[in-house]
Amino acid sequence: MPTFLGQNQYGKAENRVVKITRDGATHHVKDLNVSVSLSGDMDEVHYSGSNANVLPTDTTKNTVYAFAKEHGIESAEQFGIHLARHFVTSQEPIHRARIRIEEYAWERIETPGEGEHSFVRQGQETRVTQITYDGSSWEAVSGLKDLVVMNSTNSEFRGYVKDKYTTLPEAYDRVLATEVSARWRFGWCDDAQAAPDWEESYARVKQHLLTAFAETYSLSLQQTLYAMGARIIERRDEIDEVRFSLPNKHHFLADLKPFGLKNDNEVYFAADRPYGLIEATVLRDGCEARIPADLTNL
Numbered sequence: 001m002p003t004f005l006g007q008n009q010y011g012k013a014e015n016r017v018v019k020i021t022r023d024g025a026t027h028h029v030k031d032l033n034v035s036v037s038l039s040g041d042m043d044e045v046h047y048s049g050s051n052a053n054v055l056p057t058d059t060t061k062n063t064v065y066a067f068a069k070e071h072g073i074e075s076a077e078q079f080g081i082h083l084a085r086h087f088v089t090s091q092e093p094i095h096r097a098r099i100r101i102e103e104y105a106w107e108r109i110e111t112p113g114e115g116e117h118s119f120v121r122q123g124q125e126t127r128v129t130q131i132t133y134d135g136s137s138w139e140a141v142s143g144l145k146d147l148v149v150m151n152s153t154n155s156e157f158r159g160y161v162k163d164k165y166t167t168l169p170e171a172y173d174r175v176l177a178t179e180v181s182a183r184w185r186f187g188w189c190d191d192a193q194a195a196p197d198w199e200e201s202y203a204r205v206k207q208h209l210l211t212a213f214a215e216t217y218s219l220s221l222q223q224t225l226y227a228m229g230a231r232i233i234e235r236r237d238e239i240d241e242v243r244f245s246l247p248n249k250h251h252f253l254a255d256l257k258p259f260g261l262k263n264d265n266e267v268y269f270a271a272d273r274p275y276g277l278i279e280a281t282v283l284r285d286g287c288e289a290r291i292p293a294d295l296t297n298l
């Protein structure tokens with residue numbers, strides 16, 4: 001045969017599941033976008049069209065909704081673990097399951113008197129997780145995207161290489177803004193170890209990331225990135241690796257001279273493109289990098 005099958009996986013992408021838990025008049029919401037991807041003994045469906053090993057993608061979709069009822073959604077990670085374990089242990093031909101989840105957070109609208117059943121979608125970041133199981137070990141990578149942050153001072157950029165094409169003026173007091181995309185990998189990898197408290201871990205990691213961004217006097221976005229990752233690794237034992245993709249959302253001082261006005265670091269043009277793109281991984285000593293370099297592939 002002049003051709004052969006390479007890597008393959010299949011499943012149902014972007015199952016939107018909303019679970020309402022009713023605790024009397026107080027309701028709780030979990031809002032997820034769940035993508036299932038399975039792989040294993042799937043040569044024949046590609047070569048001959050035999051579906052004998054194929055659990056329909058439609059069934060994987062149904063399983064997501066049934067599990068929301070049967071197991072509830074404690075956290076995106078826990079839900080992903082239930083699903084991954086189910087597909088790998090219940091279907092002989094399936095050897096590996098990868099569950100990707102985006103979570104949209106809802107915040108309660110506080111109203112006097114009424115029941116607690118009104119929510120407003122949180123506009124900050126989107127929480128993400130990816131759970132992978134091969135029947136013996138787990139990989140849990142969680143993170144966030146679209147978290148926009150800005151420091152209106154305490155940022156410089158100077159002392160860089162200058163060649164004949166360099167025009168950038170040195171900045172002693174600039175605006176530093178970025179839209180954080182981050183992924184962190186948990187050390188937890190087998191059922192014998194206690195799993196982390198996923199909800200607590202997420203809240204703490206996000207807070208460390210924000211605190212490091214705010215507290216670092218920045219000489220470059222690269223330095224700020226490292227400070228954010230190092231703070232997470234140093235303060236959260238459950239995490240071994242953090243990867244960031246940070247677009248530098250440039251704020252250029254608007255030229256007000258034509259109007260006879262002085263711009264005393266007050267008025268900026270917020271450029272949307274092109275943008276600097278700063279990406280790096282921060283690791284715990286002794287741990288290896290497993291998060292892909294390109295976070296759009298995760």
Ligand SMILES: O=c1[nH]c(=O)c2[nH]c(=O)[nH]c2[nH]1
Nearest residue numbers: 157168219220221222248276
């Ligand atoms: O924080 C920065 N890092 C760079 O590498 C860079 N390059 C640039 O033009 N501006 C900046 N800012």
